[in-house]
Amino acid sequence: MIVLALLLVISSLTSPGYAQETLVFNSQVTNRILGPQCVLNADNVLKEALESLGYSVKFIQYPPLRSLMEVDSGHIDGESTLFEYNAKRFPNIVRVKEAVLEDMPIEAFMIKPPPFNPTPGPAVFGYVRGLFDPSPLVGHDHVVETDSGESLFALLAKGRIDVAVFCRDAGLSLGQHLKIEGFTVVAHIAQVDVYVALNKRHADLAKSLSQVLLEMKHNGRYKTILSNENDSYPDRTGHP
Structure with missing residues (x-):
């Protein structure tokens, strides 16, 4: 019984719901880049996709170019809205294949x-x-x-x-x-399509995240989130 109890405790401690890894992403909601609601919905798509993979998300706010520099340097984990024309400038950025916003x-x-x-x-x-x-x-x-x-x-x-x-x-x-x-x-x-950018240390995650985004588009969840004009803002802390 004692052994069984210990195994249950260990299992609960290692489950995604107990100790999720938190990834830090830049968001453009307050920078008036894509329109607040548009970016908000894209952020919520990203948040839900990452949570399905066992991660939690913390959003911060940098101007676009500064954000890419922070991702490239590894100071933050990713950018939620990367334009397709920027990725080649930064060798340490991995672009998630599936777009988070299209056209x-x-x-x-x-x-x-x-x-x-x-x-x-x-x-x-x-x-x-x-x-x-x-x-x-x-x-x-x-x-x-x-x-x-x-x-x-x-x-x-x-x-x-x-x-x-x-x-x-x-x-x-x-x-x-x-x-x-x-x-x-x-x-x-x-x-243009808009993508999620990750630091290259998350190259494996980029593949998984792309697959989840594609599944969300196929099952209708992606469209539901993007069409929601009254969604709540994910937690944002401003500049770190």
Whole structure:
């Protein structure tokens, strides 16, 4: 009986529900990158997928490029919303194969009519570091980098850039939030998938997580979470 009791105690101590490993992920909910609800739902997809694999998740908040640097260095475990164009820059990042968000529209935003007289020469484009980089399309000499959506659209409102390249829903939300008159979408740039990024020490987890995300898409759970507009925010602690 004593031996049996000890075995039951040991089993309970080693079960996932008792001592889950906690992974630290960056989230873009408050950075106005994809729109709060969009990122929130993606975070909840990730949270549920990881919990099914026996992990718990702690979310923190860094700007996009800083987040990728932290994941690449191994200071944090992952980024919940990695754009497909960023992974090659960071050799220690493993991208989960299955996308956590699909067909994210990237748009060009302008103010019409322009609030200031346009400067001579080619248009100047702005974007947020760590997101969709328009440089390959327009040339590096005509691109300005910023750290956040707010600073990107502040430059647009001040006439410092002519075009802001950003995610559609978040861009429209920011334009309304900042009360930019004449703010409009002028061109569709691309449709991109958004992925989960992990430090390379979690390469095995990347394979398992990809399979779970695919299963969630097949059984309908993924669609249910993404369509929920009243979901609760996973725990977030801000900068570590």
